[in-house]
Amino acid sequence: MKQHILSLLSEALPAVDFESDFLFSELDSLGVTTILMILSMEYKIPLKATDATPKNLKTLDSIVAMVESKLSAQ
Amino acid sequence: MTLEQSIQHFSQTTPDKVAVVCGDSQITYGALWQSITECADRLKAEGLEPDRPYVFRATQDINFLILYCAIHYCQAIAVPLEQSAPQDRFDAILSDVTAHTYSSDIADILYTTGTTGKAKGVMESSLALESCADNFITDLHFTPDLLFIISGPLNHIASLFKIHPVLTVGATVCILDGLKDLNAFFDVFSLPFNKFATFMVPASLRMLMQFSADQMAALADRIDFIETGAAPITSDDMRRLSQLLPHSRLYNTYGGTEIGCMCTYNFNDGRYMEGCVGRPMKNSSVTLTSEGGVVCSGRTIMSGYVGDEETTRQVLRDGCIYGSDLGEFDADGLLHLKGRQGDVINVGGFKVDPAEVESAASTHPSIRECICVADTHPVIGTVLRLHIVLSEGYELDKRAIALHIKSRLEQHKVPTYYDTIPSLARTYNGKVDRKFYKK
Numbered sequence: 001m002k003q004h005i006l007s008l009l010s011e012a013l014p015a016v017d018f019e020s021d022f023l024f025s026e027l028d029s030l031g032v033t034t035i036l037m038i039l040s041m042e043y044k045i046p047l048k049a050t051d052a053t054p055k056n057l058k059t060l061d062s063i064v065a066m067v068e069s070k071l072s073a074q
Numbered sequence: 075m076t077l078e079q080s081i082q083h084f085s086q087t088t089p090d091k092v093a094v095v096c097g098d099s100q101i102t103y104g105a106l107w108q109s110i111t112e113c114a115d116r117l118k119a120e121g122l123e124p125d126r127p128y129v130f131r132a133t134q135d136i137n138f139l140i141l142y143c144a145i146h147y148c149q150a151i152a153v154p155l156e157q158s159a160p161q162d163r164f165d166a167i168l169s170d171v172t173a174h175t176y177s178s179d180i181a182d183i184l185y186t187t188g189t190t191g192k193a194k195g196v197m198e199s200s201l202a203l204e205s206c207a208d209n210f211i212t213d214l215h216f217t218p219d220l221l222f223i224i225s226g227p228l229n230h231i232a233s234l235f236k237i238h239p240v241l242t243v244g245a246t247v248c249i250l251d252g253l254k255d256l257n258a259f260f261d262v263f264s265l266p267f268n269k270f271a272t273f274m275v276p277a278s279l280r281m282l283m284q285f286s287a288d289q290m291a292a293l294a295d296r297i298d299f300i301e302t303g304a305a306p307i308t309s310d311d312m313r314r315l316s317q318l319l320p321h322s323r324l325y326n327t328y329g330g331t332e333i334g335c336m337c338t339y340n341f342n343d344g345r346y347m348e349g350c351v352g353r354p355m356k357n358s359s360v361t362l363t364s365e366g367g368v369v370c371s372g373r374t375i376m377s378g379y380v381g382d383e384e385t386t387r388q389v390l391r392d393g394c395i396y397g398s399d400l401g402e403f404d405a406d407g408l409l410h411l412k413g414r415q416g417d418v419i420n421v422g423g424f425k426v427d428p429a430e431v432e433s434a435a436s437t438h439p440s441i442r443e444c445i446c447v448a449d450t451h452p453v454i455g456t457v458l459r460l461h462i463v464l465s466e467g468y469e470l471d472k473r474a475i476a477l478h479i480k481s482r483l484e485q486h487k488v489p490t491y492y493d494t495i496p497s498l499a500r501t502y503n504g505k506v507d508r509k510f511y512k513k
Binding site for chain 1: 252253254255256257260277278281282284285286288289422451452453454457472473475476477479480485488490492
């Protein structure tokens with residue numbers, strides 16, 4: 001899943017370093033919106049603004065954890 | 075009354091009232107005025123003289139406001155650049171603005187692509203700043219009990235010129251560093267205020283409606299008004315926002331760095347007229363040329379472009395700004411915008427000259443030639459796409475090209491989409507055929 005998410009997000013946001021440990025600081029509002037849109041569409045999970053926290057978007061691993069958490073809650 | 079005179083006034087009449095909130099920090103009118111005068115003393119000691127420009131990066135915090143006002147208090151000229159301005163751009167602008175002299179009425183120089191499609195320093199007079207504030211106070215009804223949230227970049231007129239009306243009426247401004255942390259935006263509503271207002275570009279409003287509709291609706295009774303502008307808002311988005319906030323005033327404002335704030339329209343009227351920007355505001359006037367070009371005049375317009383008298387004469391004639399926007403008035407006297415002449419692309423309220431993006435991209439070795447065009451993002455709206463003709467032996471590396479452009483230009487000028495094409499379409503005389511790519 002991690003590799004798939006990396007591939008999806010890198011395709012959509014080529015200027016962002018998704019391997020960074022400070023991913024959230026690299027993003028702007030367009031980046032955050034794009035991530036929420038792509039993940040909600042790809043995994044059919046409901047994502048809201050409240051999910052776009054600095055903690056959830058800190059690293060690629062934390063994004064994967066957020067998706068896994070949403071999937072398990074369904 | 076200038077912004078600084080207003081802050082000084084409220085520092086005496088309501089010194090303990092909070093003037094600015096930013097994250098966990100806040101500052102009262104009394105402390106703000108003291109900080110401004112102390113900062114002004116430092117600037118003077120460092121050699122800042124009246125009528126000279128002071129270039130700085132617009133950090134999204136209280137220190138920005140202190141520095142901005144202190145520069146004015148020194149009777150110098152504030153030149154705020156975007157927070158992420160690369161050093162090359164900072165140095166180039168510093169060199170540009172310091173090479174000229176200025177009349178004593180110039181307060182700000184704002185760098186924009188704007189009307190001409192080329193990056194220009196737009197000179198704003200004190201009168202223009204005060205008149206814009208007066209327009210907003212009169213037509214949008216800023217009141218002292220308001221907390222106004224600013225989330226956009228403070229070097230951009232849409233955000234910077236909101237500070238003026240807020241603090242001129244003795245209200246409170248809350249500064250956010252963008253909208254990527256939407257929770258931070260909603261946290262503001264836990265502050266002890268009863269009336270909230272904000273400015274957002276249409277793309278940000280759509281983002282909020284897409285991901286936070288429930289939270290928006292829950293705040294309906296506390297949102298006094300929302301103003302949008304800088305880019306077109308769709309009729310569907312007007313309707314959806316009006317349904318979420320049925321009692322709030324929802325304004326679509328027409329303005330720009332060269333013209334200040336001109337017209338505004340409360341679209342929470344059941345009609346949701348796309349492109350409608352209402353009537354001219356108190357200190358503004360709008361007419362149309364015979365071809366439908368929008369001509370703006372009044373106290374809010376710019377004084378000219380830095381060091382470019384020729385372009386100034388092309389745009390500013392007889393006290394009127396002849397811009398690129400097309401429009402028409404309806405039978406009720408409401409102005410409807412009908413598009414824009416020229417090649418400038420509006421990305422989330424920022425005007426982008428595609429040639430500037432192409433020039434930056436073309437220095438990458440993999441690009442033989444390229445063209446930058448407008449494309450559509452499902453939420454953000456208009457974004458940039460770069461069609462690339464690759465140099466021989468190279469494959470498309472979007473990330474490398476994006477980073478290359480990002481190192482040279484502001485973030486909003488970095489294309490979102492990239493693709494390769496075998497060659498560029500050209501006109502009969504060999505120029506790149508931009509019209510072909512607008513189809």
